[in-house]
Amino acid sequence: MKKIAVVTGITGQDGAYLAQLLLSKGYVVHGTFRRTSSVNFWRMEELGIQDHPDLKLVEHDLTDLGSSLTLIKEAKPHEVYNLAAQSFVGVSFNQPDATAQITGMGALHLLEAIRLTDRSIRFYQASTSEMFGKVQAIPQVEDTPFYPRSPYGVAKLFAHWMTINYRESYDIFGASGILFNHESPLRGREFVTRKITDAAAKIRLGKLDVLELGNLGAQRDWGFAQEYVEGMWRMLQADEADTFILATNRTETVRRFVDMAFKAAGYELRFEGEEHNEVGIDIATGKTLVRVNPKFYRPAEVELLIGNPARAKEKLGWEPKTTLEELCAMMVEADLRRNKLGYSF
Numbered sequence: 001m002k003k004i005a006v007v008t009g010i011t012g013q014d015g016a017y018l019a020q021l022l023l024s025k026g027y028v029v030h031g032t033f034r035r036t037s038s039v040n041f042w043r044m045e046e047l048g049i050q051d052h053p054d055l056k057l058v059e060h061d062l063t064d065l066g067s068s069l070t071l072i073k074e075a076k077p078h079e080v081y082n083l084a085a086q087s088f089v090g091v092s093f094n095q096p097d098a099t100a101q102i103t104g105m106g107a108l109h110l111l112e113a114i115r116l117t118d119r120s121i122r123f124y125q126a127s128t129s130e131m132f133g134k135v136q137a138i139p140q141v142e143d144t145p146f147y148p149r150s151p152y153g154v155a156k157l158f159a160h161w162m163t164i165n166y167r168e169s170y171d172i173f174g175a176s177g178i179l180f181n182h183e184s185p186l187r188g189r190e191f192v193t194r195k196i197t198d199a200a201a202k203i204r205l206g207k208l209d210v211l212e213l214g215n216l217g218a219q220r221d222w223g224f225a226q227e228y229v230e231g232m233w234r235m236l237q238a239d240e241a242d243t244f245i246l247a248t249n250r251t252e253t254v255r256r257f258v259d260m261a262f263k264a265a266g267y268e269l270r271f272e273g274e275e276h277n278e279v280g281i282d283i284a285t286g287k288t289l290v291r292v293n294p295k296f297y298r299p300a301e302v303e304l305l306i307g308n309p310a311r312a313k314e315k316l317g318w319e320p321k322t323t324l325e326e327l328c329a330m331m332v333e334a335d336l337r338r339n340k341l342g343y344s345f
């Protein structure tokens with residue numbers, strides 16, 4: 001009999017990659033999406049899985065407890081991966097309530113549905129390095145104290161502790177993956193890496209003059225999303241439910257990523273100016289291609305993230321393989337291709 005998995009947030013980056021992985025392993029996947037006036041399945045189309053016979057697309061809203069109960073009752077899954085969230089940190093400052101409902105309470109609704117339906121169902125919660133926020137240790141490990149710096153980080157911390165609480169209270173197999181930033185050609189264009197690679201491609205093709213960004217000094221630990229979903233799956237195959245960090249143990253500034261992406265698009269940049277006035281100039285022509293616009297700064301920033309994935313390596317045999325240079329080049333190449341074809345995602 002085939003294993004059955006529920007993946008919430010199938011229209012997102014990780015949902016699409018995870019569905020592809022699970023289908024390749026012979027699972028039946030119930031992928032959830034929320035009702036909108038025009039649902040967008042472009043990521044599943046890019047991966048060629050949207051018409052897979054074992055992929056069932058289910059309408060579901062995380063903020064509705066009844067919707068989660070029905071989902072779990074009808075799908076009868078062995079595993080539930082909770083990837084759906086209001087996942088954009090910047091937006092969470094403008095929509096803290098909605099973020100708390102979706103990103104925080106949404107996880108609790110699924111845990112309640114499992115508790116009330118079948119406690120043998122294994123649950124994965126998409127936790128985040130944003131929970132470390134104002135970091136208390138470098139690099140961050142599973143036991144580093146949390147200090148979230150955004151409504152998103154606070155909501156995720158609630159969901160993380162709920163997962164542990166249901167593990168301890170009801171013996172539910174609840175695994176929490178503290179994943180550091182992971183990117184890919186399927187990343188949403190509001191996130192900084194994809195914003196940069198898309199802009200570098202557009203500038204190369206003469207479709208954009210200047211890229212505007214916020215804090216260029218923020219440091220992130222960026223890995224490749226396709227490898228990270230493999231880690232999620234491994235967490236649910238382990239003997240015991242646990243909390244694991246997935247990261248690369250390398251950190252770079254946003255500025256360095258800009259430099260890399262523009263290099264991949266054929267430019268050599270020179271950075272000049274102080275913080276809010278900083279610009280990136282094309283050395284060959286003297287043209288300004290990158291400019292800081294303070295409107296992209298956040299009310300509170302997470303300045304430095306770097307994660308040590310030693311526990312995942314030891315207990316799950318998981319480690320990242322793709323370098324940041326390879327990842328960045330892959331994203332720029334995909335954005336050059338899409339922009340040439342006139343795609344808008």
Ligand code: NDP
Nearest residue numbers: 009011012013014061062083084085087126128179181182
């Ligand atoms: P995306 O933003 O690409 O995808 C989020 C998904 O959640 C989308 O499918 C979105 O649907 C769905 N969603 C949003 N609101 C609701 C709702 N009310 N009901 C149901 N579904 C909803 O995120 P990623 O794929 O990058 O990330 C996956 C998960 O991992 C998220 O929970 C994120 O917070 C977390 N995470 C991500 C990291 C990363 O670097 N990518 C790192 C650490 C954690 P729609 O398409 O309709 O908007």
Ligand code: GDR
Nearest residue numbers: 087089128129130180181190191192193213214215218296
């Ligand atoms: P993050 O990712 O907040 O780490 O959350 P994002 O790519 O949005 O920001 C990374 C860093 O870049 C700085 N930055 C900008 N960010 C955006 N989006 N746009 C800009 O113009 C810009 N300029 C500078 C930000 O200030 C920040 O420091 C992501 C999400 O996927 C979360 O869901 C996930 O939990 C974490 O990664 C780990």
